[in-house]
Amino acid sequence: MSDSLHYTDPVQRSQRAAQVRNILLVDDSEFERVIIRSAVEGLTDFRVCGEASNGAEGIKKAVELRPDLVVMDLAMPLMNGLEAATVLKNEIPGLPIVLLTLYADQIHGLKCAAFGVTVVLSKFDGLAPLLRCVQGLLGSTS
Numbered sequence: 001m002s003d004s005l006h007y008t009d010p011v012q013r014s015q016r017a018a019q020v021r022n023i024l025l026v027d028d029s030e031f032e033r034v035i036i037r038s039a040v041e042g043l044t045d046f047r048v049c050g051e052a053s054n055g056a057e058g059i060k061k062a063v064e065l066r067p068d069l070v071v072m073d074l075a076m077p078l079m080n081g082l083e084a085a086t087v088l089k090n091e092i093p094g095l096p097i098v099l100l101t102l103y104a105d106q107i108h109g110l111k112c113a114a115f116g117v118t119v120v121l122s123k124f125d126g127l128a129p130l131l132r133c134v135q136g137l138l139g140s141t142s
Helices: 010-019 030-041 055-065 081-091 109-115 128-138
Strands: 021-026 046-052 069-073 097-101 119-122
Touching (some): 021 055, 030 128, 046 055, 055 069, 069 081, 069 128, 081 109, 119 128
Parallel strands (some): 021 069, 097 119
């Protein structure tokens, strides 16, 4: 094998690193966060910059890390996803928030927009809709 196959131009590498979009995961289930992290980081242009296990912690991490997007569960202890989204809407205007829930059929997207939620997705639909949503909201540089 040629060494040129393993060489990565430092300029290209830094340009790619600058294009990576950061995502914050907020879910009280560690299992859910691991699964979502694995799927998101399988996409070339995205990385999980932090995780939180409840809405209050999610707000703190979002303000600290300034992610490009937040993926948040609805039902969590201390502060649910809608309550946290409302705070984030004021703290970081324009931050896209994807609300994941088992109750998507009971939640209307228009009502969620008033809370600062960009998209509501059902956990029953699997990861494919979430990955398409992330790529759609943040774009893809590859």
